[in-house]
Amino acid sequence: MTDTPQRTRPLRVLAAMSGGVDSAVAAARAAEAGHDVTGVHLALSANPQSFRTGARGCCTIEDSRDARRAADVIGIPFYVWDLADRFREDVVEDFVAEYEAGRTPNPCLRCNEKIKFAALLDKALALGFDAVCTGHYAKVILREDGTRELHRASDMAKDQSYVLGVLDDRQLAHALFPLGDTVTTKDEIRAEAERRGLAVAKKPDSHDICFIADGDTQGFLARRLGRAEGDIVDESGSKIGTHEGAYGFTIGQRKGLRIGTPAPDGKPRYVLDISPVDNTVTVGPAASLDVTALTAIRPRWCGAAPTGPGTYTAQLRAHGGETEVTAELVGEELRVRFTEPVRGVAPGQAVVLYDGTRVVGSATIASTERATADVA
Numbered sequence: 001m002t003d004t005p006q007r008t009r010p011l012r013v014l015a016a017m018s019g020g021v022d023s024a025v026a027a028a029r030a031a032e033a034g035h036d037v038t039g040v041h042l043a044l045s046a047n048p049q050s051f052r053t054g055a056r057g058c059c060t061i062e063d064s065r066d067a068r069r070a071a072d073v074i075g076i077p078f079y080v081w082d083l084a085d086r087f088r089e090d091v092v093e094d095f096v097a098e099y100e101a102g103r104t105p106n107p108c109l110r111c112n113e114k115i116k117f118a119a120l121l122d123k124a125l126a127l128g129f130d131a132v133c134t135g136h137y138a139k140v141i142l143r144e145d146g147t148r149e150l151h152r153a154s155d156m157a158k159d160q161s162y163v164l165g166v167l168d169d170r171q172l173a174h175a176l177f178p179l180g181d182t183v184t185t186k187d188e189i190r191a192e193a194e195r196r197g198l199a200v201a202k203k204p205d206s207h208d209i210c211f212i213a214d215g216d217t218q219g220f221l222a223r224r225l226g227r228a229e230g231d232i233v234d235e236s237g238s239k240i241g242t243h244e245g246a247y248g249f250t251i252g253q254r255k256g257l258r259i260g261t262p263a264p265d266g267k268p269r270y271v272l273d274i275s276p277v278d279n280t281v282t283v284g285p286a287a288s289l290d291v292t293a294l295t296a297i298r299p300r301w302c303g304a305a306p307t308g309p310g311t312y313t314a315q316l317r318a319h320g321g322e323t324e325v326t327a328e329l330v331g332e333e334l335r336v337r338f339t340e341p342v343r344g345v346a347p348g349q350a351v352v353l354y355d356g357t358r359v360v361g362s363a364t365i366a367s368t369e370r371a372t373a374d375v376a
Contacts, residue, residue: 011130013037013176016116017070017078019063021193021200022135022179024070028196029178030133031074037133039071039078042120044087045211060213066200073197083119090114092211096224099247102274103348106163106318107209109362113166113300121174131176136160138359139180140172148172150302150359153180162315165352165362166300218248230279232259235272235288246279252289252344259283290341290371296334296351296363305329305361312353312360314338316345327353334363341371 013035015027031037041064064080071078091110098105121132137153138161150172153159158179167175179189186205193201212220225247232241241259243249248256253271263269263285270289273282299305309328314336315321324339336351345368353360 011035011176012128013131013133014120014124014127014129015039015076015133016120016135017041017067018135018206019060019066019070019200019203020135020206021190021198021203022137022205024067024074024135024198024200025189025193025196026133026135026178027070027076028074028193028198030176031076033178035176037074037076038129039067039074039076040120041067041078041080042087042115043080043082044084044091044115066203070198070200073199081120081123083115086119087111087115087211090119095209096221098348099221100225100276101348102246102276104250104346105348106350107211108318109163109166109350111210112163117167117171117175121171125174131174133176133178135179136164136177137179137182138164138177140175140177141358147303151180152354152357152359154182155185158186160318161359162318162350162352165302165350165359167302168300169303172302218245221245221247228279230281232257232281232283234269235282235284240283243281246274246276246281249274249281251346257283286343288370289343289345291338291343291345291368292341292371293335293337293369294345294351294365295367295369296336297332297366299329299332299334299361299363301361302359303361310355312355315352315354316342316365317349322354325353333366 013030015030015037017023017027017039019041027037027039068078091107091114094110095105095107116134117132124132137155137158139151139153141149141151143149148169150161150164150167152161190201209217222245225245227244230243230246231239232243233239240261249271251271254268257269259269267285269283270286271281272284272288306329309326311326313322314325323342325336327334327336345365347365347367349365350362351365352362
C-alpha cells in the first residue's frame, strides 16, 4: 500500500484555499510535488464581512485576500467561486433545522459532505481537474487492488478524519490531503509557511462555527427561530426553571442552565433530553448521561459497507477520544453498542467507526439507549 496515490503522475489539482495556514501549505506542497495546481477560495457568505473577528469566522473579504496572496507567492492561478447559495441551503439551513428538531448538528462535517467534496468536487471534475486538495489532516491510502482507504493522520493530535468520515469511494479517489502524513506540530507548519514566504504563517486558526463569527450560537438561533420560553424540568418532571428556547441546549451541557434551585444532592446537573414538541429541557445528574447503545441513520461508507456485526472503535465528536464498540448494519440503520458506557452522546452528531486507523464510515446519531431509560 501507499499513502500517496496521486503522486504516481502529475495531476491537475484544485486547491481549496480558505485563507488560513493549513490550506496554503497544502497547496504549496501539492505544487512542489509537481502537480498542476490552481487555487480557489470559496465565497460561502452572501454578505461577507471585511475582517475576521480574531480566530472566529471565515470566508471574509480578508480571508479571500489572504488566499490570493498565498497563491501569488506559490505561483499558481487563483479564483474565487461563489457557493453561497449552496452553502446556505445545505449547511446553514440544515444546522438551523437540526437544532429546531432538538438535535445537535456538526456543520463542518456537513460542509465536507455537501460543499467541498460534492459541489466543489463536481465542478472541479467537470472542468477537467483530477483532484481537490485541502488542508485537512488525514490520509488516503491506495491498496494494491486499486481501492482507497481513509486513515487517521500520522499526528493524532491534529487528526481530522472524523469530519471526513462522510466521504465515499468516488470522493476519496479525487481527494488529496498533503498534510496527512506530516508528523509535525502546528508551530512547525507555521514555520514551514514562513519559510515559503506565506504571510498567513501567523494567522490564528478558525474556531467554532464559521458562519457565526461572534461565536454566539444561541443568539444566532434565536434570531432565526425566535425566542420561545419553555420549562426546564428534572427527571421526575417537576419544573425547576425556564429557558428562552430549547434550541439553545445540547445533550450533556452543564454550563448556562440558569437553574436557581440547587439539586437535592448538591451536585451539578446536566442536560439529559431536549423535547422540541413541548419545548421542554430535562436535566439531571451526570450518571443519567451514561449511554450503552445508539442507533444511527444515513450511514456513509469509506469503501464497502460492512457485513454482519463487527468490533470497532468509535469517535463521537470532532475532538473526542475513541471508545470500543460492536456495530452492525440492520437495514438502513447502524446499531452500535458500547463496551463501556459513555457520556455526552447527542442525537444529530456523527458516530464514526474505525478499524485501527482506517475510517470505516460515518452515520448520524438518531437515538440513544441509556442504562436507566431509552431516549429518542
